[in-house]
């Protein structure tokens with residue numbers, strides 16, 4: 001009986017995590033990243049160090065790990081090493097956890113495996129869905145993470161958005177401007193103060209950053225997939241050889 005309730009608790013926990021990870025009924029945009037695209041990973045690393053590392057850490061990643069995305073120690077030292085002295089150190093945040101908790105109410109989580117927890121599409125949508133909201137402590141809110149304690153770190157790039165609610169009247173699923181149909185509320189984000197980037201340019205920056213976070217979550221995934229491919233080829237050759245050998249043996253016996 002006790003075992004059964006443990007199983008139930010585990011299943012319930014999985015279901016709840018799944019529901020949280022999927023972010024309710026918000027439609028997620030598709031993240032454009034490709035972890036083999038080294039230029040995109042380098043751009044993402046730059047954005048991460050400049051805009052995220054002051055609050056978040058990626059403590060499973062060493063700065064020297066950035067060599068794997070084509071950066072030299074010299075480039076890492078002069079452009080990216082803000083919170084450490086040596087390239088062998090972990091990508092820790094400069095912020096003290098206790099202070100962060102006091103300032104934001106919640107300590108910013110470590111982002112080493114966030115892409116595996118939330119998924120690339122969630123992250124990509126999250127980073128582009130901050131909007132102005134005077135009722136929150138930071139003055140920001142987010143459509144995929146309502147009342148999030150994080151301010152919009154990239155607002156100078158994206159600009160300021162507001163959430164506009166549109167009332168749409170529809171009859172049998174079709175929008176109509178007048179008539180009686182059912183009323184559906186539809187909200188959408190709109191830029192009211194432009195940032196230094198256009199919407200398209202900002203999507204590229206957010207896409208590269210998410211790509212980098214996906215790579216950080218599993219830095220060896222490109223190599224692992226390549227190795228897997230060759231292992232399958234070798235196994236295929238071995239199977240063919242075994243089959244040839246078997247037919248050669250049986251030929252003698254018949």
Ligand code: HEC
Nearest residue numbers: 051052054055104106107108109114147148149150151153
């Ligand atoms: C000023 C500090 C600050 C900066 C800068 C910042 N964050 Fe955050 N972030 C937070 C805090 C605080 C939370 C916790 C929010 C909560 O739980 O309500 C958070 C939460 C998050 C989450 C959600 C984690 C979860 O619970 O699933 C993600 C993803 C995230 N941040 C990514 C980023 C990225 C990427 C950047 C850089 C563009 C960034 N953050 C910059 C403070 C910050």
